[in-house]
Amino acid sequence: MKIIKSPEKLTPIIKKTKCQRQTIGFVPTMGALHQGHLSLIKQARKDNDFVAVSIFVNPAQFGPGEDLKTYPRPLRNDLRLCSKAKVDLVFLPDKQAMYPRGFSTFVNVEGLSNLLCGANRPGHFRAVATIVAKLINLVAPDTLYLGQKDAQQAIIISRMIKDLNFPVKVKVMPILRQKDGLALSSRNIHLNKTQKLEAVVLFKALGLAESLISLGLRDAGRIISRMKGLILKSKQAKIDYISIVDLETLCALKKINQSCLVALAVKFGKTRLIDNRVMIIRCLKK
Amino acid sequence: MKIIKSPEKLTPIIKKTKCQRQTIGFVPTMGALHQGHLSLIKQARKDNDFVAVSIFVNPAQFGPGEDLKTYPRPLRNDLRLCSKAKVDLVFLPDKQAMYPRGFSTFVNVEGLSNLLCGANRPGHFRAVATIVAKLINLVAPDTLYLGQKDAQQAIIISRMIKDLNFPVKVKVMPILRQKDGLALSSRNIHLNKTQKLEAVVLFKALGLAESLISLGLRDAGRIISRMKGLILKSKQAKIDYISIVDLETLCALKKINQSCLVALAVKFGKTRLIDNRVMIIRCLKK
Numbered sequence: 001m002k003i004i005k006s007p008e009k010l011t012p013i014i015k016k017t018k019c020q021r022q023t024i025g026f027v028p029t030m031g032a033l034h035q036g037h038l039s040l041i042k043q044a045r046k047d048n049d050f051v052a053v054s055i056f057v058n059p060a061q062f063g064p065g066e067d068l069k070t071y072p073r074p075l076r077n078d079l080r081l082c083s084k085a086k087v088d089l090v091f092l093p094d095k096q097a098m099y100p101r102g103f104s105t106f107v108n109v110e111g112l113s114n115l116l117c118g119a120n121r122p123g124h125f126r127a128v129a130t131i132v133a134k135l136i137n138l139v140a141p142d143t144l145y146l147g148q149k150d151a152q153q154a155i156i157i158s159r160m161i162k163d164l165n166f167p168v169k170v171k172v173m174p175i176l177r178q179k180d181g182l183a184l185s186s187r188n189i190h191l192n193k194t195q196k197l198e199a200v201v202l203f204k205a206l207g208l209a210e211s212l213i214s215l216g217l218r219d220a221g222r223i224i225s226r227m228k229g230l231i232l233k234s235k236q237a238k239i240d241y242i243s244i245v246d247l248e249t250l251c252a253l254k255k256i257n258q259s260c261l262v263a264l265a266v267k268f269g270k271t272r273l274i275d276n277r278v279m280i281i282r283c284l285k286k
Numbered sequence: 287m288k289i290i291k292s293p294e295k296l297t298p299i300i301k302k303t304k305c306q307r308q309t310i311g312f313v314p315t316m317g318a319l320h321q322g323h324l325s326l327i328k329q330a331r332k333d334n335d336f337v338a339v340s341i342f343v344n345p346a347q348f349g350p351g352e353d354l355k356t357y358p359r360p361l362r363n364d365l366r367l368c369s370k371a372k373v374d375l376v377f378l379p380d381k382q383a384m385y386p387r388g389f390s391t392f393v394n395v396e397g398l399s400n401l402l403c404g405a406n407r408p409g410h411f412r413a414v415a416t417i418v419a420k421l422i423n424l425v426a427p428d429t430l431y432l433g434q435k436d437a438q439q440a441i442i443i444s445r446m447i448k449d450l451n452f453p454v455k456v457k458v459m460p461i462l463r464q465k466d467g468l469a470l471s472s473r474n475i476h477l478n479k480t481q482k483l484e485a486v487v488l489f490k491a492l493g494l495a496e497s498l499i500s501l502g503l504r505d506a507g508r509i510i511s512r513m514k515g516l517i518l519k520s521k522q523a524k525i526d527y528i529s530i531v532d533l534e535t536l537c538a539l540k541k542i543n544q545s546c547l548v549a550l551a552v553k554f555g556k557t558r559l560i561d562n563r564v565m566i567i568r569c570l571k572k
Contacts (some may be wrong), residue, residue, distance in 0.1 A: 007451060019307075102534065104397050105415070105449035110390045129391070130450075137451040162393035164416075165293060165423040248388065 001082060002089045005137055005187050006097050013089065014140050022049035026141030028132060031055040032072040032186030033081045037184040040145040041085045043173055052139050054091040056098065060127035067270070072189050091139065098134065107133045109156045109163070115250045116152050116243055116263055117274065128153055129160050134167050143169045149176075149183055151261055151276040155250065175275070177203065181274045195268040198234040202266055202275040205230050205242070213279055218256045220244040231236045231266060240265035240272060247278065256281065287368060288375045292383050293424055299375065300426050308335035312417060312427030317341040318358040318472035321368050322462040326431040327371045329459055338425050339368050340377040342384065346413035353556070358475050377425065384420065393419045395442045395449070401536045402438050402529055402549055403560065414439055415446050422452050429455045435462075437468055437547055437562040441536065450514070461561070463489065468560050469561045481554040484520040488552055488561040495548045499565055504542045506530040517552060526558060527552035533564065542567065 004010045007223075012096055017024060027042030029037050044051045055078055062068035075092075082090050107125050113125035136144065144161070146154040153248045156171045161168055165187045181203030182196070191199060205227040212223050231237050242264040244253050256279070263276040290296045303310060309328030315323050325458055330337045341364055369374050392412050398404075399411035416452035422430065432440040432449070440458045462470045467489030468482070471485075477485060491513040498509050510528045517523050528550040530539050539546055540564070549562040 011453070021305075102445075103449050105393065105395045105446045107391065107393050107450070110392060112390065134449075134451045138452060159388075160391045163389050163420075164393070165420045165483065167297070167423060167426065 001077075002081065003092055005019060005091065005092050005094065010089075010091055010138055012271070014138070018140060023051060023142040024048060024050045024140060025143050025145060026135070026139045027051070027053045027145045028135050029053060029055055030057045030186065031078045032074060032189070033078045034176075034184045034186060034188075036149060036184040038081060038085055039173060039176055040119075040147060040173050040211055041082070041087060042155055043171060044143070044145050045086055047143060047171075050088045052089045052091060052141065053087050053141070054093075056091075056093055056131070056135075058098075058127060058131045059095055060099070061124050062129065063121055064123065066121070067187075068168065070190070072186055091135075098131065105163070106130045107160060109159050112152070112156050112159060112250050115137070116241060117265060118152070120240060120265075125153070125156050129156060132157050133160065133164070133166070134140065136161075136168055141168055143171055146170060146172050148172050148174050149185065149273070149280075150277070151263055151278075152250065156233060159248075177226055181207075183273075185273060187271050187273065192220050193273065195236055198236055199238060199266075199268055199273055201231050201234045202264060202273060205264065206275060206277040208264055209244070210277060210279060213281070220253050220256055223256070223262075227264070231264075233267075236268050238267040240267060241253075283284040287365075287373055288374060289365065291378050292461065293379065296375075296377055296424055297390060300424070303336050304426060305321050308385070310334060310336045310338060310426060311431060312421070312425045313337070313339045313431045314493055315339060315341055316343045316357065316472065317364045318360060319364045320462075320470045320472060322433055322435060322470040324367060324371055325462055326370070326433060326459050329457060330429070330431050333373055333429060333457075334352050336374045337372070338375045338377060338427065339373050340353065340379075340421055340533075341423070342377075342379055342421075344384075345381055346411060346418045347410050348383070348411065349407055352407070353473075353476075356476070358472055372569070377421075386419065392416045393446060393450070395445050398442050398445060398536050401538075402527060402531065403551060406439070406526060406551075411439070411442050415442060418443050419446065419450070419452070422447075422454055424431060427454055429457055432456060432458050434458050434460050434562070434564075435471065436560070437549055437564075438536065441534070467493075469559075471559060472486070472553070473557050473559065476557040479562065481522055481557065484522055485552075485554055486519045487517050487523060488550060488559060492548055492561060492563040495530070496563060496565060497547055499542060499567070501512040506539050506542055509548075512548070517550075520554075522554050524553040526553060 015030045025048030027040045057071050080145045107129040118125050158170050180200045182200050209223050227242050244260050244262050259280045311334030381466045386403050393415040394412045444456050466486045468486050469557050494507050513528050530548050545566045551560045
């Protein structure tokens with residue numbers, strides 16, 4: 001497994017791989033790899049001749065007061081996991097390599113970036129779109145693997161790829177969960193024991209929404225209100241948002257008469273967790 | 287010569303060309319081709335196995351009240367010129383193909399885009415960067431050919447390519463001029479006889495700046511003031527801006543103690559003309 005730190009060293013390797021007509025699967029990450037990331041890598045390994053993983057904690061996507069400093073960086077373990085998963089190349093740039101002096105270009109997916117998580121994290125998705133555009137250009141993958149856990153991110157990146165005609169396919173892989181339902185996240189490490197138990201409420205709230213919708217409830221406001229009630233039973237939970245939105249535009253729905261995304265962000269102490277579920281509605285019960 | 291109107295038809299041709307390991311030279315244009323464009327195509331032809339030209343009058347880069355409607359579109363002649371110049375492929379998309387419903391991603395080179403021409407054309411360079419990013423992804427060129435005539439555009443696109451790691455080289459080709467010095471431009475067609483004669487003053491003003499600098503004058507304000515005096519002798523000239531700026535940041539210089547760009551935009555009737563000259567200062571006279 002090659003470990004490459006600079007764009008200058010990456011480019012000739014990618015060129016060579018392309019010349020040999022090998023397909024490239026790419027998993028961009030911020031490290032602190034868990035089974036969720038590994039499921040993306042596994043799929044990439046299955047689909048492609050060459051698998052690249054990037055590990056870069058992108059400072060631009062953390063706002064002031066967010067957890068850039070405390071974001072977990074267990075690099076040695078990450079590399080061990082990549083090696084075990086038969087990754088061909090880990091791209092491990094530093095800040096200077098990605099944002100050299102004079103850097104001033106940003107990619108913004110307008111509209112989509114200011115909703116849901118973007119509402120309280122201004123500039124976050126602009127930074128995500130920009131770094132992924134850079135990584136796509138550097139790694140030149142045939143297929144990009146993203147996790148459904150970061151649903152808005154996956155929707156925004158897919159939109160960017162379509163809008164800017166990047167020649168890359170996107171595969172979005174399902175959320176992986178603990179047995180109790182808590183979605184795997186690099187940030188779970190910050191939860192104490194009580195918080196970890198209480199955090200299962202995100203999963204339960206999504207289950208509640210699904211039940212209510214399958215029972216025929218169509219009023220998004222009422223569903224959200226029921227979810228809120230459930231979550232606030234946890235003493236430490238502070239709701240950032242609960243939204244039911246269109247799958248493409250991310251616009252909030254009042255009546256659920258189409259497939260939709262139920263998404264939420266909840267803080268436990270300083271740790272902000274997100275979770276979501278896509279509700280496929282094929283046939284309307286009126 | 288292939289004439290291709292849709293991204294869907296372009297992609298397999300580009301893929302095949304790449305597979306055959308042919309190098310691709312690309313000249314993005316808005317049509318109304320003149321000898322300036324042809325000098326870019328000629329260079330691309332000299333350097334590459336495969337030459338692609340795009341013709342797309344990008345509506346997003348025209349502001350309200352600008353000349354989108356009247357921008358010349360002599361398509362048949364453009365195609366004839368391309369064919370004569372041994373272009374392999376002309377990409378001729380329509381607005382719908384480039385901006386389908388739901389389009390919402392923009393590339394912005396911050397800072398650089400609000401100066402010079404950008405100051406009076408808000409959103410112009412954002413639209414230019416966005417369309418060129420799309421075209422680079424579609425055409426996948428090894429080298430992109432730009433004209434020095436649009437100096438700010440060339441600087442912004444070069445910055446974007448560097449910042450976003452697009453795997454493409456840029457060649458900026460010199461301004462071509464009429465015998466009297468008027469820079470070739472698709473917009474010259476809108477000038478009447480008097481305006482065409484008077485417009486030579488842009489070239490003369492740049493010559494004046496060069497003389498003053500070579501005589502040792504270093505005060506940008508005084509040079510600009512002398513240029514202004516010269517241009518305003520033309521009865522129809524209305525100055526949009528005259529600036530002396532840093533070659534990379536485009537920031538205005540007060541003292542010229544480094545190589546710089548002297549750039550100006552002047553209106554004759556409804557027609558806005560631009561011109562510029564790079565002044566290389568190797569050794570300071572104090």
